[in-house]
Amino acid sequence: MLKKNSQNAINLKRKPVVLMSMGAQERKGHDYQVMTVKYIKPLVEHAGCVPILAPTCFGPEDIEQYLSMVDGVYLTGAGSNIDPTLYGQANLTPEKQQDILRDQFDIPLIHAALKMGLPIFAVCRGMQEINVALGGDLHQKLYSLPGMLDHRENGDASVEEQYADVHSVRFTANSWLAKLLGQEEIMVNSLHGQGIKTLGKGVQPIGYAEDASIEAIYLPEASQFTLGVQWHPEWKAAQNPHSIKMFEAFGYACRVYAESE
Template identity: 35%
Template structure:
């Protein structure tokens, strides 16, 4: 194998977010940012994260053809509710319409072309809305809901600790992937699936009935949304590790199809 072949790894397009942040001088500026947990995880699992922010529509298909997976991570912003026919429910909501403008058509195009898609937290909302679904805009006002959000005074590690359990659909794809019917998950969100998008299938629910995991109906296309964060704790949480492992394998498979070259992963994939 040549040095160039040995260095080849699946390319994962990490969809960027756009935020107004304060610089050290106290001035606010616009920044393009990437989900740190997600990009580090795919890198540590042998994939190569890349990013193409603010892609004009006419370039989308060409750039999609150069990658082997799409990753949509979490963010403090929300998908704008106009994409599912509603007005914002609360004045303090923050939106990222530049992300919406890229993510919505990119997801639909990736699914149609068989490029693996993985979304967690806000990323799962991107996927659901792209397929015509809707969201609960403020779960804290929905009767009977568990606490799905973190507390303001929690440390980062405390915020990502398992907060409740999810139950997989018996005999479903997630149960087969994780080899578990029920497991604990993180929970850091105030929105969630209200109506699943067209051709999406629920694969896990929390005890209050909220959809926590879903997928594209055709299992031959890896396109999954997770309300929780499998990219955090993937090294030790058995369900998280197996979920990320399934995505990694789908990206290697896609690279083989795209390049015509069958290659082994650059490093062992977790069991």
């Protein structure tokens, strides 16, 4: 696991390229593939990478070709939930949007990226995708469980209020992530109704919220950089030193991968 970053430590003739899978959205009878700028901005400005946006609506057949062109994979959050049939559950939140085409793209994408040794950084839905891809499952209504905080945003609040820091995350003592961030506990925002229940194969928690829900994971058996977080470090990342360090570390890992090719 790479824990340091230096923009000049790896001298490449080009910036590393990172794959981002897009999501489905319907607008006035037209189907769109979308990616929110807030996710792209820190990848460009702090990780120092060039994004490639992959439409998920055409299926997973071209995943290997996409991955042959990139040096890392960045799995973002989204307004949709993962199809619960993929982890053996009935749908308990039918009112929530789903994006089955993204599910069908991202799950084989994760397997292929791991096999190739590509660095992976995953946020919110992306972290949940890693867990499901590796055989784990989710609490569909984390907020309904005894003793759990309600991690959802207030839909009536302003965007600034929704993305404000609201609870702490404590990292495993002396873990690489705690050392990277220089702290064993930080405050984070929280905009999710679901969370990891059963861990997938090889998935290790590395950070927990105050209610013991899993907020950060990695894959210790993987040779490459792997990090999934349940909060949204992309939100105004330039104003958050912890976010900057995570994106810089991911960018450094992508440069190391690019140099090795």
